[in-house]
Amino acid sequence: MTLMPQKKANLLLLSVVFFWGLSYLFTKQGLMTLSPFTFLALRFGLGFSVAALLFVKRLTKINKQTIYGGVILGFFLFLTLTGVYFGLQYTTISNAGFLGSLTVIFVPILFSVIYRKLPEKKIILGSITATIGIILLISKSTAGAGIGDIMCIMAAVAYAGHILIAKRLTDIKEIDALNLGIVQIGFTCLYSVICAFLFETPYLPETAEAWRAVVFVGIFCSAFGFIGQIVAQKYTSPVHVGLIFSLEPVFASVFAYLFAAEQLLPIQVVGAVIVFLSVLFVETDLKELLKLGKKKKAEAG
Secondary structure (H helix, E strand, O other): OOOOOHHHHHHHHHHHHHHHHHHHHHHHHHOOOOOHHHHHHHHHHHHHHHHHHHOHHHHOOOOHHHHHHHHHHHHHHHHHHHHHHHHHOOOOHHHHHHHHOOHHHHHHHHHHHHHOOOOOHHHHHHHHHHHHHHHHHHHOOOOOOOHHHHHHHHHHHHHHHHHHHHHHHHOOOOOOHHHHHHHHHHHHHHHHHHHHHHHOOOOOOOOHHHHHHHHHHHHHHHHHHHHHHHHHHOOOOHHHHHHHHOOHHHHHHHHHHHHOOOOOOHHHHHHHHHHHHHHHHHHOOHHHHHHHHHHHHHHHO
């Protein structure tokens, strides 16, 4: 696999987060007629099928380490989305996006505990300001935390674990990041199928809206999204990933406002702007911009 600069990896993650922000809208629609585990099974079944067909030659080179890693990552991904899907049944699209973004807080904490070192100062500052923004987003969104909100917070913790484990696995030379992303989707589908038959009565979608939801999240959010995340994580840090993912509620709330008539209070808009500026601050190399500005000024002179 060719090397990918960190900036390109972060841009790939940004495009992933864009689709994930949009996924809340489609997921909410899908869950109106489908049970959570059934929806998950269909979503990841489609995602795995598309990815496997596109990269069938790559999958022939798969090894045991990649399969074992996929078992673990698929489980954490399954826990994450189970929390989000059940949470969405009892809370709003905006709330689910806001609370899910608490991953930006849990990643630096878990990173410091596991690796016994603090992230660089710029990332710490960006994480703190992003956290302030998320607090503002959450503060007036509900009268109190309900079961849906609690499920979404638990999902954020699970996904923080997923991000850190993914980074550890992609650093192993024997593991191909692309294959790892595909395998984790396959095992997430397997866990969902098992739970669907144990706790639900699986059935295929009966409406165009439900099929549209399954196809969108299956292709763009599962096949592209989770594989793209794993590939990008090989070339960037877990804390960068968590911080970029804090933009997810910003996208989710914008789409909820545009297409689901959900309203944001002024304080929540301020919070969204703070989160966006926090990510922009961390991902922008000010020294490089200054050098580029001086170079252009010198060339113009």
